[in-house]
Amino acid sequence: MSRWRPPSPKSSPYITADGAQRLEAELKALWERRAEVTQHLAAAAAEGDRSENAEYLYRKKELREVDRRIRYLQQRLPRLKVVDATPADRGRVFFGAWVTLEGEDGQESRYRIVGADEIDTRRGWISVDSPMARALLKKAVDDEVRVETPGGVVHWTIVEVHYGEDPV
DSSP states (O other): OOOOOOOOOOOOOEEEHHHHHHHHHHHHHHHHHHHHHHHHHHHHHTTSOSTTOHHHHHHHHHHHHHHHHHHHHHHHGGGOEEEOSOOSOTTBOOTTOEEEEEETTSOEEEEEEEOGGGOBTTTTEEETTSHHHHHHTTOBTTOEEEEEETTEEEEEEEEEEEOSSOOO
């Protein structure tokens, strides 16, 4: 018996052009990987007793994971809207912007607002659906931003807004 989980909230359909290319490349690589996994699965199935065949069980699990990701990408990619144009008002924060913030302690942080499928915390890429990004949208340099976090309310000041490649 499985546990019921509420559906996850729908994420916005926006993605950068680079992000869309990465997802399409991932889908192509997954199809190639699937062919490889099915070959290994067939070889493991030919070995006989499947109930105690660890290789067979592992390959079936791997095939399920690959198929799950392929199904997700096949459903998600047609729904995505590629945003590759910079906004007319480049002084405000919109999708795709690099934003440099200064905290109350004087420490600077840099974020890029991207689609939900492109999140990369190591690179400072945050989802347009995140509370931080929602607080930043349509703000300009020198605006103060208030973000509610699990640890409490945090105040930031926008120092720089930049579009295009990483300015660092």
